[in-house]
Amino acid sequence: MEMTILQVFNGLSVSSILLLIALGLAVTFGLMNVINMAHGELIMIGAYSTYVTQGLFTAYMPKSWFDTYFIAALLVSFVVAALIGWLLEMILIRHLYGRPLDSLLATWGVGMMLQQIARFIFGAPNVAVTSPSWLNGGLAITSSIVLPYKRLFIIVLVALVLTAMYLYIYRTVQGRRMRAVMQNRNMAGCLGISTRRVDGLTFAIGSGIAGIAGCALTLLGPIGPSIGTYYIVDAFMVVVLGGVGKLIGTVAGALGIGMFNTLFETYTSASIGKVLVFALIVAFLQWKPRGLVALRTRSLD
Amino acid sequence: MKKQSVIVKGWASFVLCAILMSGCVTEKEAAPNAGADNGSAPIEAKGDSIKVGILHSLSGTMAISEVSVKDAEMLAIEEINAAGGVLGKQIEPVIEDGASDWPTFAEKAGKLLQQDKVAAVFGGWTSASRKAMLPVFEQNNGLLFYPVQYEGLESSPNIFYTGATTNQQIVPSVSWLLENRGSKMFLLGSDYVFPRTANKIIKAQLTAEGGELAGEEYTPLGHTDFSTIIAKIKEAKPDIVYNTLNGDSNVAFFKQLKDAGITSKDMTTLSVSVAEEEIRGIGADILEGHLAAWNYYQSTDTPENKAFVDKYKAKYGADRVTADPIEAGYTAVYLWKAAVEKAGSTEVAKVKEAAKGIEFAAPEGKVTIDGDNQHIYKTVRIGEVQADGQFKELWNSGEPVKPDPYLKTYDWAKGLSGE
Numbered sequence: 001m002e003m004t005i006l007q008v009f010n011g012l013s014v015s016s017i018l019l020l021i022a023l024g025l026a027v028t029f030g031l032m033n034v035i036n037m038a039h040g041e042l043i044m045i046g047a048y049s050t051y052v053t054q055g056l057f058t059a060y061m062p063k064s065w066f067d068t069y070f071i072a073a074l075l076v077s078f079v080v081a082a083l084i085g086w087l088l089e090m091i092l093i094r095h096l097y098g099r100p101l102d103s104l105l106a107t108w109g110v111g112m113m114l115q116q117i118a119r120f121i122f123g124a125p126n127v128a129v130t131s132p133s134w135l136n137g138g139l140a141i142t143s144s145i146v147l148p149y150k151r152l153f154i155i156v157l158v159a160l161v162l163t164a165m166y167l168y169i170y171r172t173v174q175g176r177r178m179r180a181v182m183q184n185r186n187m188a189g190c191l192g193i194s195t196r197r198v199d200g201l202t203f204a205i206g207s208g209i210a211g212i213a214g215c216a217l218t219l220l221g222p223i224g225p226s227i228g229t230y231y232i233v234d235a236f237m238v239v240v241l242g243g244v245g246k247l248i249g250t251v252a253g254a255l256g257i258g259m260f261n262t263l264f265e266t267y268t269s270a271s272i273g274k275v276l277v278f279a280l281i282v283a284f285l286q287w288k289p290r291g292l293v294a295l296r297t298r299s300l301d
Numbered sequence: 302m303k304k305q306s307v308i309v310k311g312w313a314s315f316v317l318c319a320i321l322m323s324g325c326v327t328e329k330e331a332a333p334n335a336g337a338d339n340g341s342a343p344i345e346a347k348g349d350s351i352k353v354g355i356l357h358s359l360s361g362t363m364a365i366s367e368v369s370v371k372d373a374e375m376l377a378i379e380e381i382n383a384a385g386g387v388l389g390k391q392i393e394p395v396i397e398d399g400a401s402d403w404p405t406f407a408e409k410a411g412k413l414l415q416q417d418k419v420a421a422v423f424g425g426w427t428s429a430s431r432k433a434m435l436p437v438f439e440q441n442n443g444l445l446f447y448p449v450q451y452e453g454l455e456s457s458p459n460i461f462y463t464g465a466t467t468n469q470q471i472v473p474s475v476s477w478l479l480e481n482r483g484s485k486m487f488l489l490g491s492d493y494v495f496p497r498t499a500n501k502i503i504k505a506q507l508t509a510e511g512g513e514l515a516g517e518e519y520t521p522l523g524h525t526d527f528s529t530i531i532a533k534i535k536e537a538k539p540d541i542v543y544n545t546l547n548g549d550s551n552v553a554f555f556k557q558l559k560d561a562g563i564t565s566k567d568m569t570t571l572s573v574s575v576a577e578e579e580i581r582g583i584g585a586d587i588l589e590g591h592l593a594a595w596n597y598y599q600s601t602d603t604p605e606n607k608a609f610v611d612k613y614k615a616k617y618g619a620d621r622v623t624a625d626p627i628e629a630g631y632t633a634v635y636l637w638k639a640a641v642e643k644a645g646s647t648e649v650a651k652v653k654e655a656a657k658g659i660e661f662a663a664p665e666g667k668v669t670i671d672g673d674n675q676h677i678y679k680t681v682r683i684g685e686v687q688a689d690g691q692f693k694e695l696w697n698s699g700e701p702v703k704p705d706p707y708l709k710t711y712d713w714a715k716g717l718s719g720e
Contacts, residue, residue, distance in 0.1 A: 003536055010528035017526065116360065124364040126552060126582025138562055144535060148560035151528070220560075221525040222552035222582065226362045230523045230549070265529040270520040271492045273529075
């Protein structure tokens with residue numbers, strides 16, 4: 001029984017992490033249709049931003065302030081990753097709209113370059129980030145069920161990011177423009193929307209969210225030049241399974257994969273669990289090729 | 302635009318498959334694509350220098366570990382050159398990048414042997430890279446010095462193994478754990494050749510020495526979510542977790558173990574792939590109190606080690622640390638030098654013959670090349686991680702242990718080496 005409760009929580013936690021790493025991609029791939037293989041590296045940039053922010057706090061701030069570095073790091077990660085994403089869009093991606101194969105190869109190349117740059121700047125070995133003390137430990141429900149604060153924090157963070165994204169896309173003028181451009185670029189352009197600016201901004205936002213994911217993942221995982229490669233497959237899986245183009249699909253995809261992964265892993269092993277999840281996804285996509293939430297409003301153009 | 306989204310999705314799934322497959326391929330033993338043409342090229346030192354190859358991953362996922370070994374080997378070469386070289390000649394290193402890709406290792410090994418005609422190569426880290434290079438060295442009659450602890454059950458006439466084999470690391474550490482920390486053991490490892498072979502040996506040993514297997518789990522390389530595995534460990538309530546995870550998974554495992562409220566006081570973990578360098582990337586606060594088994598620590602107390610650590614830090618920076626494979630790489634260069642000087646030649650057959658029984662006062666203490674299997678005698682050490690990221694030695698074998706890669710001297714291991 002305790003195992004069941006713990007595993008339901010773990011499933012939720014895995015889902016929230018998957019959702020966090022996939023949300024940025026849901027924008028760049030899902031909305032903009034750019035197969036962004038450098039998404040993992042944007043996560044890496046977020047992680048290193050956290051590392052640098054922590055270093056700055058240790059060096060220049062009073063010790064008692066140290067625990068607040070993580071909040072600052074979340075913002076810094078978003079801004080740095082968004083800036084790099086915006087640059088990437090300006091220099092490269094905008095020449096590649098509508099050319100999936102080219103954007104795939106180009107962003108893959110960019111990803112490798114970013115990895116090597118990180119290796120030059122920070123060195124090949126992993127770096128360590130000390131998590132803030134208020135996230136250490138866990139909520140003890142019974143003696144054997146301990147819900148780590150870090151995992152709870154990530155669940156809350158995902159909910160916040162998701163809400164912010166929803167409000168931005170569906171409740172603001174910029175969001176409406178974004179949707180207009182993604183649905184029908186030519187028509188939106190005719191109506192006076194600067195599609196170039198919207199593209200740049202959208203890609204920057206997607207990248208920034210990847211940065212936030214990178215920051216949050218420093219709590220649980222390694223921080224090194226190649227961490228992006230661990231997350232990129234999962235991120236694509238979530239977006240493809242969820243259905244390209246709708247946020248709610250990404251949420252459903254993340255929940256589905258997270259829950260099933262935990263379930264399978266409980267009864268088999270980590271390797272077999274992953275294989276079973278992939279098999280299930282492949283089978284599902286045979287049945288519903290467009291994912292869980294199939295809605296493509298782009299079909300108009 | 303229906304069509305486009307289908308195309309996009311098609312490509313996305315193609316890429317996913319490609320990534321997944323590349324993940325699989327890297328774990329297989331890659332066939333060498335650098336074929337050897339016609340047997341052995343006579344390797345003679347020319348002019349005033351002797352060429353040696355350095356072949357490690359300087360890019361890709363393994364760069365995290367291998368760059369430091371390359372640095373240690375370069376340090377040894379520099380020292381030897383400053384002291385007059387080998388046979389009066391300077392050593393000229395030829396550095397190649399294996400790029401964390403096993404076929405590349407085979408290809409570069411072929412290039413070093415055939416084109417550069419190096420006298421010896423120092424290189425490799427993963428078992429997969431060694432197994433890819435092995436046929437190249439055998440066909441070209443080259444000489445490889447491999448510096449990392451590995452799963453044993455191998456003894457190539459063209460390889461010198463300066464890292465530990467199983468009876469110099471895993472087997473004694475399991476015995477020590479059973480005597481000192483309890484009998485119920487949970488085996489956790491990455492899903493590839495080293496952990497699976499190591500755990501096969503451990504299971505046979507547990508049966509023979511009265512231990513109990515509490516569970517066995519493998520994760521894909523690069524696995525970063527250990528919530529389920531930690532839940533399973535909690536339920537199995539083992540005394541000991543024997544950890545053969547490799548690479549970045551260790552970071553995720555230990556961070557999440559601590560968050561789940563399990564500390565080194567509640568449960569012993571012993572790792573065989575976590576050394577000083579990895580501690581820096583995980584954080585000493587997270588690892589404090591956990592155990593590791595190696596043959597060398599930066600804190601190992603020998604005069605040779607003090608000098609080695611000082612020189613390494615002077616050359617590469619005070620923040621750098623030394624660790625077991627780094628020391629084994631450094632020692633390998635000196636062992637080769639000693640063998641060449643004894644043979645009076647760099648010819649492979651003569652060097653191999655001369656190498657038998659060569660002794661060297663390494664940073665880890667005295668090491669001796671075993672004439673039968675070209676491994677080296679090494680002292681086994683179990684250490685506990687301290688708050689400063691260094692190890693405190695809890696136990697050592699007292700004297701260098703004779704290497705036994707096929708575990709022939711252990712009754713319970715019969716049948717393991719059959720493959």
